[in-house]
Amino acid sequence: MSIASRRRTSTVITYVLLALLAVYTLFPFLWMVMSALKPANEIRARTPSFLIAAPTLDNFVRVLVQHDFLVYIRNSLVVSLAACALSLVISLLAGYVFSRNYRMKAVQTTNFAMLVSQMIPGVLLLVPLYITMRNLGLLDSYGALILAYTTFVIPLSTFMLSSAYDSIPTSLEEAAEIDGASRLRTLTSVVIPVMVPSIVSVGLYAFITAWNEFMFGYIFTSTDALRTITPAIMLFKGANTVDWGGLMAASVIAVLPVAIIFLFLQRYFISGLMSGAVKG
Amino acid sequence: MRKKLIIVAAIGTTALALGGCSASGGEDPDTIELWTSWTEGESTAVALEPLIEAWAEENGYTVNQSNFTYDQIHEKLIASAAGGNLPDVVWGLPEYVGEFQKIGVLADVSDAWEAWEDASLVSDSVKAAMTTGGAVVGFPYETTVRAYLVHDDLLAESGVSVPETWDDVLAVGSTVEDATGSSFYGLTGAGVRQPQELFVYLAQKGLSIAEEQPDGGYANTWNDDPEQLVKATEVFQFYADLMDSGAVNPNSATYGWEETDDNFATGLTATFVTGNWLGEREASNPETMGDVSVHAIPYPEDGEPATYLESKPMFVMANSESLEASTELAEQFASEEWQSAAFADRSALSSVTTDSKWSKGFAELLDTGVAYPPVSLGEITQDMQDALAMVLQDGESPEAAAMWLSDAINEALEASGDASGS
Secondary structure (H helix, E strand, C coil): CCHHHHHHHHHHHHHHHHHHHHHHHHHHHHHHHHHHCCCHHHHCCCCCCCCCCCCCCHHHHHHHHHCCHHHHHHHHHHHHHHHHHHHHHHHHHHHHHHHHCCCCHHHHHHHHHHHHHCCCCHHHHHHHHHHHHHHCCCCCCHHHHHHHHHHHHHHHHHHHHHHHHHCCCHHHHHHHHHCCCCHHHHHHHHHHHHCHHHHHHHHHHHHHHHHHCCHHHHHCCCCHHHCCHHHHHHCCECCCCECHHHHHHHHHHHHHHHHHHHHHHHHHHHHHHHCCCCCC | CHHHHHHHHHHHHHHHHHHCCCCCCCCCCCEEEEEECCCCCCHHHHHHHHHHHHHHHHHCCEEEEEECCHHHHHHHHHHHHHHCCCCCEEECCCCHHHHHHHCCCECCCHHHHHHCCCHHHECHHHHHHCEECCEECEEEEEEEECEEEEEHHHHHHHCCCCCCEHHHHHHHCCHHHHHHCCEEECCCCCCCHHHHHHHHHHHHCCCCCCEECCCCCEECCHHHCHHHHHHHHHHHHHHHHHHHHCCCCHHHHHCCHHHHHHHHHCCCEEEEEECHHHHHHHHHCHHHHCCEEEECCCECCCCCCCEEEEEEEEEEECCCCCHHHHHHHHHHHHCHHHHHHHCCCCCCECCCCCCCHHHHHHHCCHHHEECCCCCCCHHHHHHHHHHHHHHHCCCCCHHHHHHHHHHHHHHHHHHHCCECCC
């Protein structure tokens, strides 16, 4: 077999495998979209089908109009964006300290504490956090969710950004220092602009984590006006019946913002993840 | 300039983060916090929302109603109880009675029950389901039993008559499936419905998962009494025989209620023990739901008819700042007017019923209803699922499963403090 035909065979095999993987990955999403577009009698048919005999937008209309999902989307956006912004500010500063002062005892201890905190499941902290939020007077407010989500994403965000800082040579900072820039000026004018892909990547992680969070969303708030989208989706699953059309339409709506953001920022996301991966 | 910008950005971020913060309203005696679990937009919600509003207006209260799933309510109540921030009135499940009574958050509404004008319309078994430690802790806002639903056309096509006993069921075997392609008997092997089903078959054999002891504690006594152990073994043997005889789909071992209800509604299963909520499927599956008839659940020849009584209690929280009004609101949910409006086919009141088979056919079985004992059930119901999995999935002997379950239930009772002597 010639080199050219071997290369062609290899390409075909690669594409077939990638196509299979794509089908495997996309199938649940496709099924979700198809179900959202089906009327109840087709969703509950004896033999499920990919084809839709009578496509309808009723499920989406019902979800958005009758079930106040626009309010839930707004709530999720507010808490996710705030948690994302807050955690980025903290992680950018903490990550810098972790990277540049890693020999300090206090930094090592904090680093270890953050690592350990990642090993504690959120559900174990549910009651203590609830009591804390109550004592802070934050229950039934965006503040409780923002604080909880920020707290949970800061450790990993800090590690990721610390790793990104590691890949930036200190000589760059020394040059800025020689030019008379302060430490903060150096950070904001020299270092951070170089780290945009990493910042986007960490921001996406923080946003998606907050957007997808389920448990605190209904534990810390008790009013419809503050409900976020993930606990709201569960309301379509009753004690004895499931409104699959509504559930699927709500799920499509919940996935859309994340998918759109990811679509536009994915090149930053990939390069952000790779930063610090290879040190030369 | 840039430094200023950074400071402004930092302040802006903090402001954005804290902008939505406000302390929860909490303990206003004129405000009643009500947690429900209805499906939004469905008939129950449509009927109840204006009734709640009218009651609040008439009595000068503000009712803050929020909707959650039952799982969410359960977890919220645990967190709220620890944080001392409970609501006033809550839709509960029978499974919660023992657990929340034990942590002392439920109000004793015995006096209100005695004074309740509709109390005489409620059966003793329903009242018993609302009672723990001698105190009534809830009003029954929704009451159903399980029945044996049959697709008459599928059975007629197979030449099979409706079975009345376990032996009748096993004798049918794969006859229905051979003739129609539909499994004969439905079985729930996993999820919340599985322990309810197992509980019924145990009750038909005269067994209880936890019996009250002279000291007020509870214990499972199967391993102490050879006769009871034999009966418990026979229940697990019935499950094994259902599989072996070809009466049920082998995949049922892992089916939850979502699958089993759907399989019955679409005719993939010819007969199934379930609730009257399946009446709703007549609209979406008219071609397969038109032939459904309602019967008593098959029982062992040496046993007695029994069914699972699910009477959901409306809880009033003991620390409510508006205890009297909250109790009155809870009572309203169980009243004839509200039950007729929102729960006409699933009411505990003997006077509230409809002419449909989904109401009358089920109501006829109320007298044979048995409810869970008032103990913490979380771990016990999981143990019941695990015990059945031992038989249906791991191939262990029915006797081993029965013995293991008895020990596991007693361990769970010890852990929850419900055990005799604890």
